[in-house]
Amino acid sequence: MSTPRSAALERLAYTLAAPMLAVAPNLYPDHPVNQFVQLAGAAGIGGWILAARIDTPGAGRKILRWSPLAMAAAVDVAAMNTSGFGPYGMDGLLAATWAAAGYLVMPFSRHTRRRHRPALAAAPARQLAPAKVFEEPVIADDGADLLTREARMLWEQAGMPGRTHIVKATRHPGQQHDMTILLRASETGRPITGLTEAAVAAPFAVHLGDVVLAEIAIQPGRQGGPGWMEAHITPDANQRRRAQPTDQERWTDKVGSSKGGAPGSELVHKTRDDARGVTFYRAKMADATTSPRIDLAKVCRGLKLPEDDSCVFVLIDGIEFLISAFDKPPLSAVFPATQELLTPDAKGMYVCGYTITGQPVKNMVFQHDKNAARHGLILGVSRSGKTQFFAIDMAAMSLAGQVVWLSTVRKDEKTTVLGRYIDRQGSNALWMARSLRAAKALCEIRAEMPWEYDGQPHDYKPGDARCPYRQLNVFADEFMTAAQDATFGEFIQADGDDLTVTGLKYGIGFNPAGQSPFAHNGFSTEMKDNLRQNSRPTIFNMGSPGATRKAAEGTMENAYDVPTIPARYAQQEGSAIERAMRGEADPENGVSTGGVAIMVLDNGRAVLMRSLYADFDSDLAALFPDTVNHLTDHEISELEKRGLWFDWNEPVRPGEFWPEPEEEDGDDGAGSRRRGGKRGTTSHSSREAQVTSPRAALEAIKSLTDA
Numbered sequence: 001m002s003t004p005r006s007a008a009l010e011r012l013a014y015t016l017a018a019p020m021l022a023v024a025p026n027l028y029p030d031h032p033v034n035q036f037v038q039l040a041g042a043a044g045i046g047g048w049i050l051a052a053r054i055d056t057p058g059a060g061r062k063i064l065r066w067s068p069l070a071m072a073a074a075v076d077v078a079a080m081n082t083s084g085f086g087p088y089g090m091d092g093l094l095a096a097t098w099a100a101a102g103y104l105v106m107p108f109s110r111h112t113r114r115r116h117r118p119a120l121a122a123a124p125a126r127q128l129a130p131a132k133v134f135e136e137p138v139i140a141d142d143g144a145d146l147l148t149r150e151a152r153m154l155w156e157q158a159g160m161p162g163r164t165h166i167v168k169a170t171r172h173p174g175q176q177h178d179m180t181i182l183l184r185a186s187e188t189g190r191p192i193t194g195l196t197e198a199a200v201a202a203p204f205a206v207h208l209g210d211v212v213l214a215e216i217a218i219q220p221g222r223q224g225g226p227g228w229m230e231a232h233i234t235p236d237a238n239q240r241r242r243a244q245p246t247d248q249e250r251w252t253d254k255v256g257s258s259k260g261g262a263p264g265s266e267l268v269h270k271t272r273d274d275a276r277g278v279t280f281y282r283a284k285m286a287d288a289t290t291s292p293r294i295d296l297a298k299v300c301r302g303l304k305l306p307e308d309d310s311c312v313f314v315l316i317d318g319i320e321f322l323i324s325a326f327d328k329p330p331l332s333a334v335f336p337a338t339q340e341l342l343t344p345d346a347k348g349m350y351v352c353g354y355t356i357t358g359q360p361v362k363n364m365v366f367q368h369d370k371n372a373a374r375h376g377l378i379l380g381v382s383r384s385g386k387t388q389f390f391a392i393d394m395a396a397m398s399l400a401g402q403v404v405w406l407s408t409v410r411k412d413e414k415t416t417v418l419g420r421y422i423d424r425q426g427s428n429a430l431w432m433a434r435s436l437r438a439a440k441a442l443c444e445i446r447a448e449m450p451w452e453y454d455g456q457p458h459d460y461k462p463g464d465a466r467c468p469y470r471q472l473n474v475f476a477d478e479f480m481t482a483a484q485d486a487t488f489g490e491f492i493q494a495d496g497d498d499l500t501v502t503g504l505k506y507g508i509g510f511n512p513a514g515q516s517p518f519a520h521n522g523f524s525t526e527m528k529d530n531l532r533q534n535s536r537p538t539i540f541n542m543g544s545p546g547a548t549r550k551a552a553e554g555t556m557e558n559a560y561d562v563p564t565i566p567a568r569y570a571q572q573e574g575s576a577i578e579r580a581m582r583g584e585a586d587p588e589n590g591v592s593t594g595g596v597a598i599m600v601l602d603n604g605r606a607v608l609m610r611s612l613y614a615d616f617d618s619d620l621a622a623l624f625p626d627t628v629n630h631l632t633d634h635e636i637s638e639l640e641k642r643g644l645w646f647d648w649n650e651p652v653r654p655g656e657f658w659p660e661p662e663e664e665d666g667d668d669g670a671g672s673r674r675r676g677g678k679r680g681t682t683s684h685s686s687r688e689a690q691v692t693s694p695r696a697a698l699e700a701i702k703s704l705t706d707a
Contacts, residue, residue, distance in 0.1 A: 041073015162195030261298030380540025
């Protein structure tokens with residue numbers, strides 16, 4: 001093969017430039033030729049640096065290509081810094097050496113060498129075409145290593161899947177079979193389409209799950225985009241991952257995957273607290289714009305945790321969440337109430353219970369930020385812990401110097417005991433109606449009570465020593481049942497609605513309790529909204545996890561993830577399937593969830609807690625102050641003037657709730673029934689005056705239509 005014309009010209013240039021490199025610096029040091037040579041040398045050094053930094057095939061060839069310029073500058077600088085032509089004519093020897101190197105080596109550094117096909121001097125004579133011989137195509141050698149060449153051979157035997165070409169194959173450190181192959185589309189400008197994990201796994205004889213396809217980001221010196229792709233082939237790592245996965249790998253495969261319990265999440269860290277017997281899994285969403293969607297049962301199965309023993313809980317905070325796996329049910333512990341915990345601070349906050357993580361949960365006795373009293377909403381079925389919560393709530397209010405009234409529909413032991421430490425307590429619907437009516441009248445009385453420092457009436461200011469009256473807290477247990485009472489229900493509901501709207505500015509808080517927060521059970525929308533905005537609703541067990549969740553969501557502006565309260569906490573023992581096959585009974589190891597509640601905090605987030613325990617079998621005096629707080633003499637006298645302050649256990653007084661009928665001749669029976677306290681047919685004016693709720697309107701319609 002003849003010498004290429006470009007190589008011959010390059011050699012001639014080296015030969016002619018060598019004498020100039022030796023003579024010019026010695027005869028004309030300041031000549032522009034020397035400056036041009038030195039600038040060219042600087043460009044050559046820059047080319048070296050750029051070729052060395054870019055990790056692509058052909059870097060060595062690029063370095064050789066820039067070498068003549070850099071070496072010429074070196075010869076020029078050496079000649080300028082020697083006297084004359086240097087000892088033994090060193091300037092000439094250096095220039096001759098540079099020319100010889102360029103003549104023998106430099107032309108072969110040209111990047112066109114491997115593609116050069118020189119033309120023959122004369123066209124050959126026509127000859128018969130030889131028989132076609134089918135040979136394997138010869139692939140030009142681009143300096144690829146052995147692994148890349150072997151991978152290309154397997155790839156070509158498979159028919160170039162996805163019409164792609166292997167650019168480079170890189171083995172993973174410390175692995176025998178794991179590698180990453182860089183692919184590009186065979187046709188320039190065409191995106192890679194139709195390439196699947198199965199098409200990559202087949203040529204290399206690996207499992208489908210051992211292949212992961214990934215996009216290529218555009219990097220300096222390397223193309224990217226749709227025409228490039230990376231395939232990670234990891235049979236060795238996956239075999240170890242399936243047998244002994246790390247915490248991060250288990251989370252990624254079983255929890256954070258698209259079919260896991262928290263799709264799109266990634267594990268931040270796993271910690272263990274041996275003292276408390278709990279393991280924490282802190283995780284977050286990989287995409288900050290998504291919200292966690294957690295299926296706790298799936299998470300437990302993915303992490304190989306028991307899912308039905310009430311030991312695993314989730315806490316969500318924005319895009320982060322915490323999975324707490326306890327060795328024993330954490331809320332089965334008992335937290336005794338003490339006067340120290342129940343004493344409110346300057347902002348009216350006191351400890352009412354503890355969460356699963358041992359954090360104290362605080363409730364308030366007044367709203368410090370709103371400069372007003374507070375309402376309360378306590379929900380739960382019988383024996384769920386409502387009365388226990390009454391005790392600690394009333395004790396905290398009493399320790400803050402506030403007055404407490406308690407009314408229930410039926411008399412029981414615990415409410416009777418509480419009556420010894422508070423201002424007033426009663427146990428029937430009539431007593432509740434009278435207490436609400438008196439509290440409503442106190443709003444008018446306190447609106448006109450002058451304050452001593454300026455002689456003018458003011459709105460209630462909690463914690464202000466100048467306030468002439470104490471905060472009043474009206475508790476109504478089983479409010480739902482009382483609001484549906486045939487005789488006094490409409491008065492209870494109407495006065496309760498009014499009290500929730502107007503009571504706060506006069507230092508009167510309303511605290512209804514029951515088994516439903518919905519309008520059809522006595523809680524009007526207006527009442528529920530006021531209670532929700534001015535309290536921390538506390539929901540105990542409502543009979544089922546679904547009912548508890550529904551009740552909690554009914555007290556929240558936005559439905560966050562609501563914790564679950566089961567009927568009992570029971571750790572799983574052994575296999576239920578094995579017990580069924582042996583005919584054995586399931587172990588009875590349940591622990592009551594009485595006292596466990598969901599409290600909705602001010603920001604709408606629901607937390608699971610266990611309230612403090614007040615032992616009614618012992619003396620509750622240790623929780624309450626030494627003296628009982630009462631209304632002022634002025635308030636009592638004003639209530640007496642209105643006929644509202646007396647023994648509320650008395651029978652209904654004539655004309656107390658509805659006007660007495662006019663006595664008519666021969667109608668003694670109707671008059672006696674009215675005096676006995678039963679509602680009868682009243683005048684249209686009195687009935688219209690009492691229509692203050694949907695229930696009252698329905699009763700009025702029934703009476704008018706004689707339904």
